[in-house]
Every structure is written in C-alpha cells, then in structure tokens.
Amino acid sequence: MASQRALFTATRTQTLTYLLAVCPFSIAFLVYINSSISFVVTELIGLHHGEGDAVGTLGFADELLALAACPLWGVLSDRIGVRHVCVAGYSIIAVALVLFVQAKNVYPQLLLGRLLFSIGGSAVSTMVTAVLPTVTGRTSEDESLETENESSPRSESAADKSTPSSRLAGFVGMCAGCGALVSLIVFLPLPAQFQKLGLSPSTSIQYSYYVVAAMALLVSVWCLFGLRNLPGEENKAWNSLWSTEEDAGTLCDDGPSCAVRGKSRLPYLDQLSTAMVLGFRHSDIFIGYMGGFVARASSVGISLFIPLFVNHYYRAQGFCGDNQNRESGSSPGDIKQSCPDAYKLASILTGVSQLIALMTAPMFGYLSDRSRQHHLPLLFACLAGVIGYLAFPLLPSPKFNGEDGNPAVFAVMSLVGISQIGAIVCSLAVLSNGILSVNVHQEIPKQALGPEIEVQINDNDSEQPETEQQPLLTTPTTQKQQRLSHLKGSIAGVYSLFGGAGILLLTKLGGLLFDVLSPGAPFYIMAGFNGILLTAGIVGALVRRSKKFYASEIA
Known part of the structure; x- marks a missing residue:
C-alpha cells in the first residue's frame, strides 16, 4: 500500500x-x-x-x-x-x-x-x-505494485x-x-x-x-x-556529453528499455523540444510552467517594486526632507541613504511578506499533497495574489501607523507573501508530480522515445490481442512502468526559462508603466499574472473532471 x-x-x-x-x-x-x-x-x-x-x-x-x-x-x-x-x-x-x-x-x-x-x-x-x-x-518495487493496482478498472x-x-x-x-x-x-x-x-x-x-x-x-x-549515486543517475557522467542515441545500447546492460528509465542519449534539440511540447500536452506540466512564471515574477514584485513604491510615496508627500528634489524613479538601492524612513518601512513590509511565506511553505506542501487532482492550494495562492496585488496600490498609504497609516497593510502583505510562496511550492509540486505521472506512450513526442522503444511498445501491444472482456481504457504493462525521469532536467530548464521570462517581463514592462502610467502598474500586472494562472488552473480542473466523467461512462 x-x-x-x-x-x-x-x-x-x-x-x-x-x-x-x-x-x-x-x-x-x-x-x-x-x-x-x-x-x-x-x-x-x-x-x-x-x-x-x-x-x-x-x-x-x-x-x-x-x-x-x-x-x-x-x-x-x-x-x-x-x-x-x-x-x-x-x-x-x-x-x-x-x-x-x-x-x-x-x-x-x-x-x-x-x-x-x-x-x-x-x-x-x-x-x-x-x-x-x-x-x-x-x-521499482513501487512501480510493480502500481502496475498491479492499475490492472483493476476501479484503481485510482x-x-x-x-x-x-x-x-x-x-x-x-x-x-x-x-x-x-x-x-x-x-x-x-x-x-x-x-x-x-x-x-x-x-x-x-x-x-x-x-x-x-x-x-x-x-x-x-x-x-x-x-549527491552521489542518486536513483536513476547511476550511468550519467561527463563522458555522456558526446554519446548519442545510437550509443544507448552500449551504455546500458538492460537492453533498449533502459533508455526509458533515465539513461537515454537523445539529441539535445529533441530533449528541449519535448520538454516544451509536454507543456501543451500535459496539464500538470503546463500549470507548473505557468506557476514558475508567476513565482519568479512575484519575487521581483516584492523585492523591487514594493521599495520603489514606498520610495515614490515618501517623495511625493515630501517626507524625505532635503532629498525630495531627487527623481522619484531613483534606484531602490538609494533609499537607505536618501530617505531612511522609506527604507525602514519598505524593509518592514517586505519582511512581513517573507516571514509569512516561510511560515506557510510547509503548509502549502502538505495541502498540495492532499489535493493533487484539482490543485486547490495553488488556486488559493493565486486568488490571494489577485486580492493582495490589487489592494496594495489602492491603499491610502503604505504606512501602518501615523496619521495616514493603516494596519491593514500587514494583511495585504500577508496575502502577497502567501501568493509568492504558494506559487513557488505548488508549481514545484505540480511539475514534479507531472514528471512522475506522464503517460509516455500518449504524451511524449515520438522523437523522444526512439525507434527501439516504440517497437518494444508495439510488440507488447501485439502480444495481447483485444478481447471482448478487455477494458477499453487498458494500456500495455511496459507503458505503465515508464517514467519521464530521463527528461526531468530538460523540463526543469524550461521551468526556469518561464521564470526568467516572468522576471524580464515584469521588470521592463512594470518599470516602464511605473514611470509613464501609475506607480501601481507593476502590482496590477502581477494581479493579472495571478488571475491568468487562476483561470488556467480552474479550466484544467474542469477538463480533468470531464475526462474522468467520460472515462467512467465508457467503463
């Protein structure tokens, strides 16, 4: 069990x-x-x-x-x-x-x-x-048990x-x-x-x-x-840089099937293109990529634009004394010297968000494990992000005390911190579970498998002719035991690629709109990012639910 x-x-x-x-x-x-x-x-x-x-x-x-x-x-x-x-x-x-x-x-x-x-x-x-x-x-013992359980049409x-x-x-x-x-x-x-x-x-x-x-x-x-002798990493070494798919047979002792179990030598472009294509074929991997985009963008939203927003507010209100004649768009690194009160407030606000993030990280991990099918913790984090990022620039003041202060800013910062850590933890969890549950036969492009593996799968199919008693949704045993471990690095690379794109987009677009439109523009953009991920998560859950209902009707 x-x-x-x-x-x-x-x-x-x-x-x-x-x-x-x-x-x-x-x-x-x-x-x-x-x-x-x-x-x-x-x-x-x-x-x-x-x-x-x-x-x-x-x-x-x-x-x-x-x-x-x-x-x-x-x-x-x-x-x-x-x-x-x-x-x-x-x-x-x-x-x-x-x-x-x-x-x-x-x-x-x-x-x-x-x-x-x-x-x-x-x-x-x-x-x-x-x-x-x-x-x-x-x-391997878990996979054998899983295969045995999957033979039942009522298996989860x-x-x-x-x-x-x-x-x-x-x-x-x-x-x-x-x-x-x-x-x-x-x-x-x-x-x-x-x-x-x-x-x-x-x-x-x-x-x-x-x-x-x-x-x-x-x-x-x-x-x-x-990290010596990690599972599935035994035959990987620096000399593998020059090996090709044709060399896979000489690198493994278990025949062509070992290529599926993490020891394949696929062309580099096939590895990368497969990781990209999987984002469109497998909902968990797509949600993981989008979560990485939002998570990395959130880090910029908190560390860069919250201090910049506070700095702008203090200068616009004339709270920086003799330094108020400086440009409002100065680097956040100058706040500590030019406007110490703004620096202290920005440190407190970002510190609160990061503290809440640290405290709730294990909780998001636990909840993600309890709700892998519908990704409810990720959806909750996105909702918190939409509310938090929309509310922060709409507050009368980012201060929590004084004449214009409002302690509610701490609640807003808590929502922002929850959004950030929820996106980080849940995207990692969803992506990892996607890697471990991908259906190789249906969801991986053929160039990522190689002719030998395709022949093996086809042979297993031919050995088991269809009968009237055979379930319509059954799959070959060998197929069920295949995992995506041989592409986990490529998928992680694409995940980081999406994260870097999120940082660049928010930095350049948010910085530009901060100057020409409104100081709250970067936060509205972040609310939009979270809203898009929230919508994608809901649509994905509805699609999975409809597929499950359709499969049960056929069975």
Whole structure:
C-alpha cells in the first residue's frame, strides 16, 4: 500500500544535501550579489554618477543570459546527471565571485563577471527543480505494485496516487527562503565586520566576496559527495556529453528499455523540444510552467517594486526632507541613504511578506499533497495574489501607523507573501508530480522515445490481442512502468526559462508603466499574472473532471 512505501527513494544524506545545500544556497548567493553589487560599483570601481543605470544593466544582462543558460543546463543534466551540474554551478559561482571584485571598470570587466555568475547561478537554480523528482521518485518495487493496482478498472488515477513530491516541495520553499536569510544575516554584514578590523571599505568588500566564494566552493564539494549515486543517475557522467542515441545500447546492460528509465542519449534539440511540447500536452506540466512564471515574477514584485513604491510615496508627500528634489524613479538601492524612513518601512513590509511565506511553505506542501487532482492550494495562492496585488496600490498609504497609516497593510502583505510562496511550492509540486505521472506512450513526442522503444511498445501491444472482456481504457504493462525521469532536467530548464521570462517581463514592462502610467502598474500586472494562472488552473480542473466523467461512462 501507499502508506507502506518509503517516503523518499534517495538516502537521508542525499535528501539533506538537497534541502540544506542545493536549495538555500541557490538563493543565498544570488541575494548577496544583488544586494552588494551597488557597493562594488561605488567603492571598488569608483563610479558615483549613473550607478543606478549600471546596476540595472548588469541585472538585466544576468537575466537575459539566464534565459538561454537554464534550458541548456537542464538538457545537460539529463546527460551528465544533476550532481555534476550542481558541482559545476557552485564552482562557477565561486570563481565568478573572486573575479567580480578584481574588475577595474563596469564595462566590460564587471559585466563579464556578472555574466559568469549568471551561468553558475542558472545551473544551481535549475537543479532545485530537477533534483526534486529524483529524490522523491518511485522505486521499482513501487512501480510493480502500481502496475498491479492499475490492472483493476476501479484503481485510482495517477493524479490521486500519493507521492512525497508535494510534501517535500514545501520544505524546498522554506529552505530557499532560509537561504535569503543566510545572505542577509551572515553574508551582507561581512564588510562591516572587516572594517571593524581596520580594513578600508574597498578591501572589506573584496574580502567579503572571498569569504562567500569559499562558501560556494564548500557547497560544491558538499554536492560532489552528498549527491552521489542518486536513483536513476547511476550511468550519467561527463563522458555522456558526446554519446548519442545510437550509443544507448552500449551504455546500458538492460537492453533498449533502459533508455526509458533515465539513461537515454537523445539529441539535445529533441530533449528541449519535448520538454516544451509536454507543456501543451500535459496539464500538470503546463500549470507548473505557468506557476514558475508567476513565482519568479512575484519575487521581483516584492523585492523591487514594493521599495520603489514606498520610495515614490515618501517623495511625493515630501517626507524625505532635503532629498525630495531627487527623481522619484531613483534606484531602490538609494533609499537607505536618501530617505531612511522609506527604507525602514519598505524593509518592514517586505519582511512581513517573507516571514509569512516561510511560515506557510510547509503548509502549502502538505495541502498540495492532499489535493493533487484539482490543485486547490495553488488556486488559493493565486486568488490571494489577485486580492493582495490589487489592494496594495489602492491603499491610502503604505504606512501602518501615523496619521495616514493603516494596519491593514500587514494583511495585504500577508496575502502577497502567501501568493509568492504558494506559487513557488505548488508549481514545484505540480511539475514534479507531472514528471512522475506522464503517460509516455500518449504524451511524449515520438522523437523522444526512439525507434527501439516504440517497437518494444508495439510488440507488447501485439502480444495481447483485444478481447471482448478487455477494458477499453487498458494500456500495455511496459507503458505503465515508464517514467519521464530521463527528461526531468530538460523540463526543469524550461521551468526556469518561464521564470526568467516572468522576471524580464515584469521588470521592463512594470518599470516602464511605473514611470509613464501609475506607480501601481507593476502590482496590477502581477494581479493579472495571478488571475491568468487562476483561470488556467480552474479550466484544467474542469477538463480533468470531464475526462474522468467520460472515462467512467465508457467503463
């Protein structure tokens, strides 16, 4: 029975490495470089005019490169394994952090350093998604039991089977949030600590980057040993980069069927195109992609546009004293120096949203596991996002005290935090469950299977001629045991691609409309994103319900 199955197919060491190394530090290093880059530009490079434009350009270049790098890392992980990609990603981050503080100018040296960091960062962020189905996938014993249960026409659907992916996704979101706290509490105060030892500000920043780089290298070594022998990753190595589909037979001992079980050597374009096509053929994977889009956009909405909105409000009301004559569209990084009250309020509001997100992450994981068929937790998170993002710019004031203050802003920030973490956790859970439940025979394009596997499926079909007693909806036994594990990296890459697109779209469109239309425009856009995902989730649930009803009528 499902209750008797092991919670994870991975060992305790592998699971802890994933939760305590891969998940938190994929966020921690990104938060650190985003938060400290302005100090590198001003203290190390010596640029004191136009630093906001330089920081924005570097961030935009980072996301633009990540759009291409994430799918490529995902495809590579299907060849060489998620462990090697994690090791390479954190090693590249370590090198990039060291080179970053050697730059003498913004262009091209600092830009090249940021692009190198983007390559490493995209690798580890993609692996957060790719490792999840590996850690929580089914064992061969579970698959045999599942096949036996599916032989009964009354057996439950794949969407209803209990898998630990949803539950673990909640802890993934919580650990990722803790990674941001590690950066804010441990990494960012390092320059101040070095300055207390008598070092200059520029030297303190350099030493801080060296310490964080050493931490990235340690995490890389941790992944090297902690992720060894992951289930389904045994035959993946660096030499697999040059193997092809024709070589699959020499790489496996179990015949052509091993290609389905995670050891195929498909052409790179076939892997990527299959991951894209699956988004249109499988509702769970499509919802996962859309959830990734909304989740990453939410992170920008909270970390960038809430401080910018507060800054604009304080300047428009004349609360910034002598600095109110500055442009209202100045970089959020300037708020701390030019308008400390706005900075404090923005920190409180974003802190409340992130605290609520951390507290509710495990709950969303648990609820996602209890409602995998209709994705009710994800729909609730989207509804919270629609309400929260619409309400925030409509408040008379973002302040929670004083003459114009309203404590209701905390309730709005709670809804925003719930929306963000719900999108992160539920999209990961839905995507992982989709990977583990895809019908290979019906939903994967033929080029992703290969001729040998197609022949095997057809042979199994021919061996079992149809009879009057045979159920109309039955499928071959071999087909039922096939999983999508050999494409999990490619799917994770496309998931990250959608997330990067969400960041770029909200950043550019939201920033433009903030200046020319209304300071509330980015939040209205985020409400629209959540509304679209909410509509897609409802339509998907209705379609699945109608299919299930139609299948029961035929049976």
